[in-house]
Amino acid sequence: MTENINKLLREFKNCYENCDFEKIDELNKEIQGYYERNGLTKTENYARYLYDLSLCQTETDKLREAVKSAKAAFDIAEELNLEILCTAAATSLGVAYGYAGNKRPALFWLKKAYDLTYNLVKDRDSEQHNQCLADAALNLGSAYYDIRDYNNALDFHKTALRLQTAENDDYCDNLNLIAYDLEKLGRFDEAAVYLRSSLDILGRLIGENDKDYAANLSYLASVYKKGGDFQKAAVEYERVIRLFKQTGHGDDICCGEAMNKAADIYLKMGDDPGALKLRNEALEIFEKTTGTQSLFYANCLRDMGEIYFNNSIYGKAIICLTKALDIKKSIFAPADPEYFKDAILLTKIYLENKQPDKSCEIMEYLFNNIDEKHPSYRDILFFLASRYVLTDTDTDRLFDLYEKYLKLDPDATIEEFLELAFDGPKKLK
Numbered sequence: 001m002t003e004n005i006n007k008l009l010r011e012f013k014n015c016y017e018n019c020d021f022e023k024i025d026e027l028n029k030e031i032q033g034y035y036e037r038n039g040l041t042k043t044e045n046y047a048r049y050l051y052d053l054s055l056c057q058t059e060t061d062k063l064r065e066a067v068k069s070a071k072a073a074f075d076i077a078e079e080l081n082l083e084i085l086c087t088a089a090a091t092s093l094g095v096a097y098g099y100a101g102n103k104r105p106a107l108f109w110l111k112k113a114y115d116l117t118y119n120l121v122k123d124r125d126s127e128q129h130n131q132c133l134a135d136a137a138l139n140l141g142s143a144y145y146d147i148r149d150y151n152n153a154l155d156f157h158k159t160a161l162r163l164q165t166a167e168n169d170d171y172c173d174n175l176n177l178i179a180y181d182l183e184k185l186g187r188f189d190e191a192a193v194y195l196r197s198s199l200d201i202l203g204r205l206i207g208e209n210d211k212d213y214a215a216n217l218s219y220l221a222s223v224y225k226k227g228g229d230f231q232k233a234a235v236e237y238e239r240v241i242r243l244f245k246q247t248g249h250g251d252d253i254c255c256g257e258a259m260n261k262a263a264d265i266y267l268k269m270g271d272d273p274g275a276l277k278l279r280n281e282a283l284e285i286f287e288k289t290t291g292t293q294s295l296f297y298a299n300c301l302r303d304m305g306e307i308y309f310n311n312s313i314y315g316k317a318i319i320c321l322t323k324a325l326d327i328k329k330s331i332f333a334p335a336d337p338e339y340f341k342d343a344i345l346l347t348k349i350y351l352e353n354k355q356p357d358k359s360c361e362i363m364e365y366l367f368n369n370i371d372e373k374h375p376s377y378r379d380i381l382f383f384l385a386s387r388y389v390l391t392d393t394d395t396d397r398l399f400d401l402y403e404k405y406l407k408l409d410p411d412a413t414i415e416e417f418l419e420l421a422f423d424g425p426k427k428l429k
Contacts, residue, residue, distance in 0.1 A: 005034050009049065016052065021060045028053060047076035047085055054092045058099060066096040087116040087136075094139060098146065107143040114140045114156075127165065134163035138174065145181065154181035169205065172198045176216070179223065188227030195220040211254070214243035218258055225261075230268050237262035253296065256285035260300065272307055279304045295338075298327035302342050309345070314353035321346040334369035340376070360387050372407060381405060385421035 008031050015023045035046045050073035057066035074089035076082075094110035097103075117136040121129035141156030157177045164171050175198035182191035199220065202213055221236035237258055244255035259282040266275035279300060286296040305320030325342055332339040343362050350359040367380045381401055388398040402417045 005031070008034070012049075012052070016056050021056065024056055042076055042079070044076075044080055044082060044085070047073045047080070047082065047089075050076070051085060051089050051092060054089070054096065058092065058096045061099075063096050063100040067093060067100070070096060083116065083120055087113055087120065090116060091136070091139065094143065098143060103143070103146045107140075107147060110136075110140045110143045130163040130165070134160040134174075137163065138177070141177065141181075145177075145184075148184075150181050150184040154178060154185070157181055167201045167204075172202050172205070172216075175201075176219070179219075183223055183226065188223050188229075191223050192220060192227070195223060209243065209247055211244070211247050211249050214240050214247070214249075214258075215254065217243065218261070221265075222261065225265060230265050234262065234265045234269065237265060251285055251288055253285070253289050256282040256289070256296065256300075259285070260303065263303070267307070272311055276304065276307050279307065293327055293330070295328075295331060298324040298331075301327075302345075305349070306345065309349050309352070312352075314349055317349050318346070318353065321349060334366050335371075335374055340366065340370075344376075356387060360384065372404075378408060382420055382423070385417070386423070389418065389421050 008027055012024060012027045012031065015021070015027065031049060035041050035043075035049075040046055050069045054066045054070035054073060057063070057069060070089050070092040074086060074093060077085035077089055090109050090113035094106045094108075094113055097109060098106035114133075114136040117133050121133050137156045137160035141153045141160065144150075144156065145153035157174060161171075161174050161178065164174060175194045179191040179194040179198070182188070182194065195216070199213070199216055202216060206213060217236055218240045221233045221240060224230075224233035224236060240258045241255060241262065244250055244252065244258060249255055259278040263275040263278040263282070266272070266278065283297065283300045283304065286294060286300055290296045301320045301324040305317045305324065308314070308317035308320060321342060325339070325346060328339045328342060334340065334343070343366055347359040347362045350356070350362070363380050363383055367377070367384060370377055370380075381404060385398060385401050388395075388401070398421070399414075401421075402414055405412060405417055
């Protein structure tokens with residue numbers, strides 16, 4: 001009997017290592033059955049099995065089962081005073097809750113795991129014990145980050161950094177986590193210091209001509225941007241683009257996105273031609289990588305159209321926005337902000353280009369496809385009414401709008417409605 005369970009446990013371990021998760025479900029029934037039939041559900045071996053099972057269930061997104069297995073392992077380990085297993089099971093519980101989006105329970109169990117780890121290693125000063133506490137601090141810091149407690153997140157991420165000695169990938173990741181915390185706290189200059197340290201180490205580990213290095217450099221550029229240092233942000237984004245091209249990723253989506261971000265910086269610095277050039281390059285990349293019906297392609301067209309609009313080049317602005325909206329119409333409902341805001345922008349362009357009939361067409365489409373609860377419903381209604389009162393042929397449509405307005409204001413007279421119509425909408429949102 002003992003040989004049989006040992007064989008099952010070895011097979012379970014092999015399946016876990018080889019990611020054969022379907023087979024694990026079958027084995028679990030046999031293993032659970034053995035422990036239950038033989039009254040061994042309060043033993044250390046069973047607790048260890050449940051802990052291993054929780055790791056497997058977390059990897060396969062069976063998070064409810066993972067929580068159940070890890071909690072059972074923790075209860076047994078606690079009863080048997082198995083401190084190391086208690087700590088491991090608490091960590092597994094916290095991670096499973098975190099993946100499931102249950103942030104408060106995740107914080108509770110990861111804090112317990114940190115406290116247990118601290119008690120286990122506080123009188124020991126080896127690299128291995130320090131690393132265990134560093135891992136627990138990292139997990140707890142991330143749990144605090146998830147609930148937007150960035151000060152505590154920063155404290156524990158810094159604790160982890162102090163405990164780490166080897167300047168490896170994990171050390172770089174920890175530096176980046178501290179930068180994320182500082183960024184959320186609005187301390188952009190400090191965040192940039194940690195990011196530069198991370199990049200220095202990463203450059204020594206993998207070299208600067210690497211896609212991962214470029215991705216990290218892109219984050220540094222974004223921190224400069226958020227901190228208002230547009231000159232430095234532009235320099236770093238230009239480096240990012242050069243690195244993507246040098247490493248053979250010049251046609252990747254990531255390079256196109258970097259170009260768009262750099263274009264945003266150019267616009268803030270008043271370099272519209274430079275921004276438009278980058279948008280054009282990004283559009284070519286998105287056409288190759290995602291196709292001409294993708295959201296990447298549509299958004300890039302929209303951004304180009306906005307630059308043309310701001311420079312009074314209305315014809316090209318209309319072409320870009322029209323193409324973008326045609327793509328988005330197959331992806332989003334008219335009331336969706338992704339479609340709605342671009343439709344409003346195209347309306348404004350038509351008005352500036354002295355094409356009120358075209359602007360009315362767009363507004364009529366939006367009005368007929370949103371309900372009265374939409375925040376812009378009333379504004380669009382009066383936008384259309386203000387257009388219809390200018391022509392004698394649109395009286396039927398004008399009275400139709402009046403009937404719709406009565407649902408918003410049942411006591412309104414036709415005279416009051418017409419007066420409002422002459423005033424037009426205050427603002428299109």
